[in-house]
Amino acid sequence: MNHNNFNFLAIIALFFAVACSSGPQKTDDTGDATKPYTEKYRPQFHFSPDSAWMNDPNGMVYYDGEYHLFYQYYPDSTIWGPMHWGHAISTDLVHWQHMPIALYPDSLGFIFSGSAVVDWNNTTGFGSVGNPPLVAIFTYHDPKIVETGGVDVESQAIAYSLDKGRSWTKYEGNPVIPNDGNRDFRDPNVIWNEEIQQWNLVLSAYDHVQIYTSDDLKSWKYESDFGIDAGTHDGVWECPDLFPLQVEGTNETKWVLIVNINPGGPNGGSGTQYFLGDFNGYEFTADSKETKWVDWGRDNYAGVTWSDVPQEDGRRIFLGWMSNWAYANVVPTEEWRSAMTLPRTLSLVKKNDQYVLKSTPVKETELIADNSTTVKIDEVLKISGVRELDIQGLTLNQSRLSLELEIGETLPESFGILLENELGENVTLSYSASAEQFQFDRTQSGDMSFSDKFSGISVAPYKIGATVKLEIFVDAASAEVFVDGGDLVMTEIFFNSQPFSKLKVFAEGQPITLTSAKMANINSIW
Numbered sequence: 162m163n164h165n166n167f168n169f170l171a172i173i174a175l176f177f178a179v180a181c182s183s184g185p186q187k188t189d190d191t192g193d194a195t196k197p198y199t200e201k202y203r204p205q206f207h208f209s210p211d212s213a214w215m216n217d218p219n220g221m222v223y224y225d226g227e228y229h230l231f232y233q234y235y236p237d238s239t240i241w242g243p244m245h246w247g248h249a250i251s252t253d254l255v256h257w258q259h260m261p262i263a264l265y266p267d268s269l270g271f272i273f274s275g276s277a278v279v280d281w282n283n284t285t286g287f288g289s290v291g292n293p294p295l296v297a298i299f300t301y302h303d304p305k306i307v308e309t310g311g312v313d314v315e316s317q318a319i320a321y322s323l324d325k326g327r328s329w330t331k332y333e334g335n336p337v338i339p340n341d342g343n344r345d346f347r348d349p350n351v352i353w354n355e356e357i358q359q360w361n362l363v364l365s366a367y368d369h370v371q372i373y374t375s376d377d378l379k380s381w382k383y384e385s386d387f388g389i390d391a392g393t394h395d396g397v398w399e400c401p402d403l404f405p406l407q408v409e410g411t412n413e414t415k416w417v418l419i420v421n422i423n424p425g426g427p428n429g430g431s432g433t434q435y436f437l438g439d440f441n442g443y444e445f446t447a448d449s450k451e452t453k454w455v456d457w458g459r460d461n462y463a464g465v466t467w468s469d470v471p472q473e474d475g476r477r478i479f480l481g482w483m484s485n486w487a488y489a490n491v492v493p494t495e496e497w498r499s500a501m502t503l504p505r506t507l508s509l510v511k512k513n514d515q516y517v518l519k520s521t522p523v524k525e526t527e528l529i530a531d532n533s534t535t536v537k538i539d540e541v542l543k544i545s546g547v548r549e550l551d552i553q554g555l556t557l558n559q560s561r562l563s564l565e566l567e568i569g570e571t572l573p574e575s576f577g578i579l580l581e582n583e584l585g586e587n588v589t590l591s592y593s594a595s596a597e598q599f600q601f602d603r604t605q606s607g608d609m610s611f612s613d614k615f616s617g618i619s620v621a622p623y624k625i626g627a628t629v630k631l632e633i634f635v636d637a638a639s640a641e642v643f644v645d646g647g648d649l650v651m652t653e654i655f656f657n658s659q660p661f662s663k664l665k666v667f668a669e670g671q672p673i674t675l676t677s678a679k680m681a682n683i684n685s686i687w
């Protein structure tokens with residue numbers, strides 16, 4: 162969000178908070194796992210809150226067999242307001258159980274985004290080595306200071322849990338990092354750094370990130386800045402994440418710095434950029450100052466990764482908020498607002514001498530594929546013009562589509578796939594040879610009346626080879642497109658008024674060959 166929005170929303174929120182001084186009402190709503198969640202546009206295999214407003218994923222940490230997902234939550238409305246941390250738990254990253262709210266706003270402010278870690282060595286002294294505390298590190302955003310026009314609105318604070326994230330105690334010494342004079346000063350993300358045997362914290366401060374060190378998560382030392390002269394600056398930097406990742410097939414390790422930005426995303430509004438480089442525990446040095454994007458679609462924001470995934474698993478697992486501040490508050494859902502992306506495994510590969518951060522849906526997604534519905538097209542199909550595939554009654558708005566295409570000697574002007582309903586509403590993914598880019602077109606996708614910023618075509622530069630692999634997860638109101646095993650990703654939401662029922666493949670100018678097509682329904686996670 163940008164400054165002005167925060168001022169405006171915070172004032173409105175403060176007004177409501179004062180007007181209803183009995184406090185938030187639905188705050189201990191635990192959700193109801195037996196609910197069918199069949200409302201219009203309700204995602205069937207993506208996490209969404211039981212009811213009310215949700216934005217960023219927060220405090221993602223794995224501990225004792227459980228993946229925790231906290232999130233920015235306002236239980237009293239379906240628009241953004243005084244932030245809490247909502248909570249959900251999963252043992253397999255696909256099925257989620259709604260939990261009671263973990264953190265409530267208090268006299269120091271709203272609870273903005275942040276991270277969580279397992280304090281294995283009990284450096285905080287909050288627990289013991291036998292029962293290590295889970296420590297959440299978050300931003301306080303103080304609406305009283307917003308009202309008086311002060312700049313020291315945001316500071317960093319901690320809370321801990323000794324019962325596997327079920328209940329949380331805020332540290333009496335909060336804030337642990339007071340405001341430093343930046344009006345935007347938030348979204349702390351912490352890792353234990355083996356090399357320096359200290360905690361590292363990275364936070365965003367308007368147009369750059371700041372790096373800190375600590376021995377005990379309570380007392381922090383500022384070390385350095387990164388980014389004033391790097392990356393994109395068409396918006397405010399938010400929600401950073403800094404972690405090492407091994408380059409696939411080598412012993413080389415690079416550090417990845419994820420920095421969300423709003424606005425200024427690759428196709429307008431919110432977006433997630435990343436930098437690769439080296440980090441010595443005190444300073445991050447980027448290989449290149451150019452922005453790269455984690456996802457080229459318009460609906461993957463504030464994404465960060467899980468902490469403390471066991472070493473024997475070794476994955477860096479990412480999850481984003483499947484919306485965009487350009488229209489998030491007005492999308493046409495009634496009970497709740499917005500969903501998360503599928504969790505994705507990040508990997509680093511070297512492609513044409515360039516490092517690429519790839520994202521692929523976590524392997525656990527297989528657990529919810531409904532193999533009994535698998536439709537396979539084994540014969541090789543030459544596509545010239547538009548061809549509708551026989552999907553044998555598949556539920557397209559709850560499916561995974563895996564297609565492999567062979568491109569002839571001469572590239573067609575364009576080729577791609579289209580999902581359509583009986584009303585002619587559709588979304589189209591196409592590749593344009595002249596522009597060398599993928600395009601996701603939602604200009605005829607259904608309800609777009611809620612915002613003039615919503616309709617449009619998102620583009621993603623990409624050089625294709627002789628074959629192209631497309632894997633697309635389509636839910637009630639979203640598509641996540643993974644090209645060539647995650648080299649390129651596009652995540653987009655849409656609101657088709659009837660389910661999609663037709664799947665078409667097309668090639669214009671020159672034919673292409675569909676060498677394999679495999680499609681299946683995805684089971685509901687609820």
Ligand code: FRU
Binds near residue numbers: 217233244275463
């Ligand atoms: C990102 C963001 C964060 C902030 C939170 C407030 O979407 O603006 O920077 O902590 O949302 O809800």
